Amino acid sequence: MRGKLAINRLRERPDLSAEVVTQFVTKYASPIIEGQRATFLFRGEADEVFVRHRVVGLPDPLPMKRLTGTDLWAATVDLPAGSRVEYQLEVRRGEHYERFNDPLNQRVAHSPMGSSSVCAGQGYQVPDWTQPDPEARSGELVERHIKSKALRRDQRYLLYTPARFNTVLRYPLLIVHDGPEYVQFAAMKTVLDNLIHRLDIAPMIVAFVPPGDRLREYPNHAPHARFLARELLPELEAAYPLVEPPAGRCLMGSSFGGIASVSTAYRYPGVFGSLLIQSASLVFTDIGQDHGGGPYFDPVVKFVNKYRAKPTRFTDRMYMSCGIYEPLITPNRSMVSVFREAGITVKYEENRDGHNWDNWRDRLQAGLSWLYPGPQRYVYE
Amino acid sequence: MRTIILGPQRFTVRATSALRSLETSGPVAVINAGWEEREDDVGELDAALDHRMRGLRLYYRLTDVLRKDPDFAVAVTAFRGRQDELSGLYRIRLAHAMSGVYAVQRQIPLHPARARHSAAYRAMGDAIAGVRAIDDWYLREAQRLYQEMEVEGGVTTSEVIAWHRHELRELHNDCVAWVFPGGNIRTLMSVLRLFAISVPPEVPVIAWSAGAMAMTERIALFHDFGPEGATETELFDRGLGRVRDVVVFPHARRRLKMDDPGRLGILATRFESADCVLLDDGVVLDVGADGLLPDVARRVGADGLVRTGEDL
Numbered sequence: 001m002r003g004k005l006a007i008n009r010l011r012e013r014p015d016l017s018a019e020v021v022t023q024f025v026t027k028y029a030s031p032i033i034e035g036q037r038a039t040f041l042f043r044g045e046a047d048e049v050f051v052r053h054r055v056v057g058l059p060d061p062l063p064m065k066r067l068t069g070t071d072l073w074a075a076t077v078d079l080p081a082g083s084r085v086e087y088q089l090e091v092r093r094g095e096h097y098e099r100f101n102d103p104l105n106q107r108v109a110h111s112p113m114g115s116s117s118v119c120a121g122q123g124y125q126v127p128d129w130t131q132p133d134p135e136a137r138s139g140e141l142v143e144r145h146i147k148s149k150a151l152r153r154d155q156r157y158l159l160y161t162p163a164r165f166n167t168v169l170r171y172p173l174l175i176v177h178d179g180p181e182y183v184q185f186a187a188m189k190t191v192l193d194n195l196i197h198r199l200d201i202a203p204m205i206v207a208f209v210p211p212g213d214r215l216r217e218y219p220n221h222a223p224h225a226r227f228l229a230r231e232l233l234p235e236l237e238a239a240y241p242l243v244e245p246p247a248g249r250c251l252m253g254s255s256f257g258g259i260a261s262v263s264t265a266y267r268y269p270g271v272f273g274s275l276l277i278q279s280a281s282l283v284f285t286d287i288g289q290d291h292g293g294g295p296y297f298d299p300v301v302k303f304v305n306k307y308r309a310k311p312t313r314f315t316d317r318m319y320m321s322c323g324i325y326e327p328l329i330t331p332n333r334s335m336v337s338v339f340r341e342a343g344i345t346v347k348y349e350e351n352r353d354g355h356n357w358d359n360w361r362d363r364l365q366a367g368l369s370w371l372y373p374g375p376q377r378y379v380y381e
Numbered sequence: 382m383r384t385i386i387l388g389p390q391r392f393t394v395r396a397t398s399a400l401r402s403l404e405t406s407g408p409v410a411v412i413n414a415g416w417e418e419r420e421d422d423v424g425e426l427d428a429a430l431d432h433r434m435r436g437l438r439l440y441y442r443l444t445d446v447l448r449k450d451p452d453f454a455v456a457v458t459a460f461r462g463r464q465d466e467l468s469g470l471y472r473i474r475l476a477h478a479m480s481g482v483y484a485v486q487r488q489i490p491l492h493p494a495r496a497r498h499s500a501a502y503r504a505m506g507d508a509i510a511g512v513r514a515i516d517d518w519y520l521r522e523a524q525r526l527y528q529e530m531e532v533e534g535g536v537t538t539s540e541v542i543a544w545h546r547h548e549l550r551e552l553h554n555d556c557v558a559w560v561f562p563g564g565n566i567r568t569l570m571s572v573l574r575l576f577a578i579s580v581p582p583e584v585p586v587i588a589w590s591a592g593a594m595a596m597t598e599r600i601a602l603f604h605d606f607g608p609e610g611a612t613e614t615e616l617f618d619r620g621l622g623r624v625r626d627v628v629v630f631p632h633a634r635r636r637l638k639m640d641d642p643g644r645l646g647i648l649a650t651r652f653e654s655a656d657c658v659l660l661d662d663g664v665v666l667d668v669g670a671d672g673l674l675p676d677v678a679r680r681v682g683a684d685g686l687v688r689t690g691e692d693l
Contacts, residue, residue: 164418166444168444168447168448168454170458170461195608198608200607200608201608243461243462243465244462247465247466247469365608366608366609369607369608369609370609373607373608373609374608375565375567376604376607376608377602377603377604377607377612378565378566378567378568378602378617379415379563379564379565379566379591380389380563380564380566380590380591380594380631380632381389381391381563381564381590381591381632
């Protein structure tokens with residue numbers, strides 16, 4: 001039998017004074033995680049308060065209820081173990097709506113769109129390999145530029161070389177879409193340093209490439225693909241000791257960056273031996289064109305529909321991940337069998353998270369260690 | 382020919398007592414190339430060997446050859462590519478063959494009396510024979526690659542390599558024992574081949590972890606708890622063969638699913654007639670002139686249970 005929730009015990013108290021409420025929120029903060037239940041709290045005067053999120057399956061906005069006679073608002077939801085959810089609170093006072101991070105929650109996640117509060121369910125832990133480790137030697141991250149004819153611009157990118165980089169050795173190459181965002185919001189340099197130090201992944205060279213006009217260039221855009229395959233790749237091959245292609249060439253990206261990876265590899269089959277795609281925007285329609293994603297998704301749907309009609313083996317191996325709380329879970333699940341039937345070896349993982357950078361950060365170990373495994377299997381100290 | 386095989390030395394040091402048990406005096410040749418960039422960080426190791434250590438610095442020598450002999454460096458790059466390709470193909474074949482073994486294993490009746498006489502039991506034997514055939518194929522192909530590498534890399538004609546080989550002979554000539562610590566087995570086997578290291582039979586050897594693997598006839602790689610999840614145990618190379626009829630598993634408790642007797646039993650059956658021997662912390666196995674392990678060695682049986690010879 002489940003015990004009574006803290007918020008219900010509070011509700012039943014006869015002495016529900018402001019002081020008691022203050023003690024309650026000081027003790028518990030927000031959200032309160034009790035087993036597989038999460039209770040969100042807000043304290044203040046308002047006409048309505050909502051939890052705003054993008055979790056598929058939960059109502060959005062999620063209305064909070066006021067505890068009678070107090071200024072405390074609460075809403076309780078089921079939250080399976082291991083879940084991680086990003087949210088904000090929305091308050092209505094008269095005609096005025098205001099959205100902000102949960103003031104009773106110190107845990108915040110950052111993204112290019114701003115920050116959000118984080119609700120970590122029972123059992124969720126930030127992986128220790130995402131945090132700086134003083135034992136791990138630091139790789140080098142430097143800014144580079146390349147004149148791109150395909151994109152008609154001087155394209156900036158960040159280049160990572162691992163600690164103890166040695167020109168007599170050979171390294172696999174990873175090209176990352178939304179590269180600087182992966183460094184800033186998914187701690188990817190720290191992750192690379194740590195996982196290489198732990199022998200989980202092979203020391204590798206990584207090009208973190210920022211987008212130009214992201215919504216135009218990422219969904220199946222010929223100049224973008226030409227830039228990666230015919231300009232950036234040859235330049236890196238000439239400058240660095242890389243392992244033999246295509247096994248040592250990997251494209252990576254999340255969301256639209258995922259579709260950019262797939263469409264680039266599709267346009268240049270056999271050039272990239274592997275792909276690492278996270279919450280890829282693999283949206284398609286089975287009939288008609290009504291995909292519901294808006295005009296930016298039109299080229300995505302056109303590309304994915306075309307691929308589904310005639311699947312090809314454009315790469316050898318693909319690591320795919322997707323959060324089960326995001327709308328893209330269904331198309332990602334559907335595409336796994338399509339890629340596999342085309343002969344691509346696919347490792348697919350789902351997790352209880354959403355369409356966000358912390359989710360993508362948390363899957364880096366699984367993806368990178370599968371595609372470019374470290375020497376751990378050879379090391380017996 | 383005496384070889385003392387030890388468990389990992391990080392937490393339970395047995396190397397000092399093992400060396401003293403040899404009752405020798407004089408320098409001890411040490412090959413810790415598996416430590417790679419840390420090869421020269423030998424303060425603790427030297428102390429554990431009563432400050433008798435003579436490091437052969439084979440990893441340093443390897444990088445020296447790569448720097449000074451460009452033809453060799455090019456051949457090594459090509460070799461690594463072919464070796465990775467072969468390993469990739471081996472893993473594909475192995476994964477499919479092993480999934481067949483597990484699928485058949487699930488069909489074997491649970492009751493022991495019925496199991497022995499079941500068609501599934503015989504089918505599993507045949508499925509494991511298929512895995513052994515893949516293992517044998519891989520080892521043959523790997524040896525072929527090594528031979529090609531020796532020719533293409535000019536290993537027997539390179540002046541740099543010859544110089545190092547000569548210096549090494551001078552360096553270990555008067556050593557009364559050899560020590561092979563753990564580390565990266567791939568690197569260790571590469572340098573043993575490159576510098577044609579062979580330990581005189583009459584000179585005793587102390588070896589642990591990767592070093593112990595190098596002393597056997599067949600080297601198996603294994604890790605059930607790696608970041609990419611459990612992977613099938615795979616053969617990697619032929620070792621020096623000082624210890625016979627054994628496949629060793631250092632750090633077994635940390636790296637093998639010891640609570641899965643079905644999987645362990647398949648492992649033991651796959652490597653018959655060799656014994657699968659577990660090398661955990663504190664293990665000391667004194668192998669005599671016959672090259673066979675003593676009874677105290679912990680072996681995995683075909684039933685997946687771990688026993689010593691004394692239990693039998």
